[in-house]
Amino acid sequence: MAKTLTLVLMDPPYEKETTTTGFRIIESALRQGHNVKVFAYEGAVNLTMKDQQPHPNPVKGTTVEQEQHPTTKDWVAALFRMGSGSPKLEWINCGLCVDERGAGNWIEGPRRGGPKELAEWVQATEATLVIPTK
């Protein structure tokens, strides 16, 4: 039977392996048919910024095409494609965190919210996992 996991992410992109771990957990849960609700808090609101761009690697001498540098917005977009129906992925970006970072231009999928929605998710879902910034 499908269950629903609430996941709280806090790290900004390209700083910690915990972000990739969080994405692995989301992917695994969706693949096993479980719903996932992600609350992106503080720097994690930058994970879905639409303006992220891949870059070349001057150390390796590779072009942007050769490098195929991953962006967190593309990974999240791929997770949204996995969770577009049943199982379902929902993603809330903390609105105040977005405002203080000027990080309001997102890919399709996330919506704005706050502690009220997180409190409702915690009450309604089977488990909550927080992955904080250390």
Place this chain on the structure above:
Amino acid sequence: MSKKVLSIVETAYRGTLEEQDDTILWLNHALKNNGLDVAVLLRANAVNYAVRGQDASGLRFGEGALAHPPEIDKDVEALVRKGVKVFLVTEDARERGIPDEKLLPGVEKLGRAQIPSLFQRFDQVWHW
């Protein structure tokens, strides 16, 4: 009935000047305002959050002054007034040379050996 959630706050003074507060204490206060039954356990460097009389004022870069410096001790007091249970690990305070008389009243002190039984009182434990 609301789920009971214990937040272990361990990482201290993370962006508190930029945010003018601690973001995890703030989040717990907001969750409490929205009906979630939350409690806070201060451990490691975060035990300093319960020390009375903190003063982070005076930050200025050129003409830009920080108008409202964080007042973490007052934020902890506000949580207690709100009905949030706040716990503190005594050994962590002692190891940092924090005497009992400097700690805020209303913060409940417990030893490391009592932490497992504290966990039993909650549906979820979040480690920040």
